[in-house]
Amino acid sequence: MFAVRAALAERYQAMADVGAGCGPRQGEVFGPAEDAIDVDGRTLHVVRQIKHVEGHPVFALPKGGKTRDVPLPDYVAESLRAHMDAFKPVEITLPWDTPEGPKVSFLLIFTAEQGGMVWRSNFNGKEWKPALAAAGLIPEAVDENGKYESAREHGMHALRHFYASALLDAGENIKAVSEYMGHADPGLTLRVYSHPMPDSRERARRAIDSVFQRIFGEDHGPQTAQ
Structure with a gap:
């Protein structure tokens, strides 16, 4: 995740921080x-x-x-402050909910280089996937039309997966994680996003050791206690 963030253009790096640090969907990151x-x-x-x-x-x-x-982590809050200092929010007007809906305007935090909204297709093809390739996560080769291979796992959703997995691995309540991610069913959160992180095994050992040490003492095993 951090290698991909570093490979993104500066104006998009805070988007990666929000995605990985707060877990919104891609459209919610843009909005x-x-x-x-x-x-x-x-x-x-x-x-x-x-x-x-x-x-x-x-x-x-x-x-x-x-x-x-x-919850807004301090790191993400600071990243957003720095981003808005460097790239001022821009008022964007779009219809609400349907193309025929009433026009509404908001000062969006994230905008494209030309000053308009970030278009999903442009961002994915010209910013996100080149960053994945630069980080060595996908092949750099493109097809005859200059496009990268299309795969769901290559999408910005990976930041959301990072967020959920990190929280669950840290012991956060599954119901809270589900709420933060906007899931109606905590079971969905657990099925899709829960998997062992690299340090999980060592943390599991330390957690159990700490319980045994409280009972039997630092230098004495269960045989001594018996």
Whole structure:
């Protein structure tokens, strides 16, 4: 994840921090405005996304029609502050929910180099996948049209997987993780995102050792106690 972040253009690196540090979906990463960040409350308000309906971008509620509040880590808050100092939020106007919906405007935190909204297809093909290739995670070869291989596992969703896996590995409550990710069913979170992280085995050993040591003492085994 950190290698991919480093390979992204500077204006998109904070997007990786938000994705990996707060777990929103890609459309939700593209959609936050200034009012989404509550630094004092250390909270990210996930209240909208940019989605595409019949090829047209629109603002809409997050998937499932539910907004949510997600803990905002200090590192991500600082990354967002630095990003907004370097790249000022831009007012973007789009229809709400459908191409025929009423026009609404928000000062978006993340915008493209030309100053407009970040288009998913452009970002994936010209920013995200080249960063994956630079990090050595996918082949650098492209087809005759200059496109990378299409694969679901090569998408920005990997940042969301990083977030959920890291929280679960750290012992966070599955119900809380599910809430932060906007899942209706905690079982889905556990099935899709839970897998052993590289340090999990050692942490498991230390956790059990600590219990035994409290009972039997630091220098005495269970045989001595018996």
